[in-house]
Amino acid sequence: MAALSGGDYRVREMVTLLGESQNLISYHLRLLRDGGLVRATRSSFDGRDSYYHLDLDCCAEMLTGAGAALHPALGLIPTAPQFDSQAPASVLFVCTGNSARSVIAEALLRQRTNGRVEARSAGTRPQPIMHPNAVRVLREEFGIDISGQNPRHLDALADHRFDTVITLCDKAREVCPEFGEGTRWIHWSIPDPSEAGGTDEDTYPAFQATAADIDTRIRYLVPNLTTET
Template sequence: MELSRQLVPSFVQLAAHPLRWQLLAMLSGGDYRVREMVTLVGESQNLISYHLRLLRDGGLVRANRSSFDGRDSYYHLDLDSCSQMLAGAGAALHPALVMNPTPPKLGSTTPASVLFVCTGNSARSAIAEALLRHHAGARVDVLSAGTRPRPEMHPNAVRVLRGEFGIDISDQRPRHVDTLADRRFDRVITLCDKAREVCPEFGDFTGWAHWSIPDPAASGGADDDIYPTFQATAAEIDTRIRYLLPMLTAQL
């Protein structure tokens, strides 16, 4: 019996290289700039950039310009794409190896403590706080704060959470990150490139990560005009939250 020749799935071709796998593993924990990856991996910038380009072309990694320094770019893992391609690789080998792309929910009885930080605490970090609480419930102790908090929540942040997820944060008010100086968190996540540069330390917390997510209100347009940007931002944050849950489980 002669077996038909099958092409190696693209995920396997891309991820099998040791350096590319190392980069994927690094980006699974947060977003990084090339120069940071060079330092952490110990390889040349040209080599890192070459393999990142292959991962981008293959749909596993994406990049966006830093809002702190427009000359820099943050790279991040396209989690849904990785999940779909990994599931496809299993199915290509054997139908019984089709993987469930839905990450497991928190199983620990000890609540994980998480802090989300952006500049104004009126959109991105507030949305992340609401969505993590929505998905994890009492199994997580979550807060958000800003390095320069706005007077109130952005109307579109309230609107998108209510309309897309059934969550009401209309009574919530932005808080300054300094008011949480005495708190300790298992994980601190910055969602703003500018906030990342000035976010204070919180002692010996278990983990730190950065999600480079552009400010959906940055254009300054009318609320109705920029609402689609808030929808896209909330969807991206929701994806990251869903994949954050098993990581919180693993650290407890």
């Protein structure tokens, strides 16, 4: 669970990461899925594979419930993140088209940190324009306007250094280049909402679900980007 709290992994990656057998890891993943603590998504790069993701909201609810059951004074008290103004964190979000997932993540991280984290996004094969539903969901659900923003190619940031690089697309993960030593790599396996099929109106609910998923992940990412002052 601690490993999955930092990003999404395939079973074989967890075997290497944890040094345990595949059968043992698969067994515990099945138990965690049955308990609602872990979710799985089919890889968009290799449909025979799956990525596992820890549902941190569910974990928080269960921990809070367990504390309250033990003693009413025991609960999780959220604290505001502290930022080191002398060394702000820098984060790059990467997907394929840079027209939906990564740009949504960039906008939400910037909003959740009031611009105190340098958030950028790019695509391995950027689309000509932002997806209309990405613009719409940020405007309607979060009050963010990205209508004047254009997709960016990853090559444009080749000389830039980031503290954290987060891939949100299984395909982009396979081709994303390295950004130097000391960069923290995270993968979020998030399906492309534009592939839900149909008109923009038909796929808008998929964009709402994707934005909500990304926002949840951002909320839990922020404390890991802060530096105590």
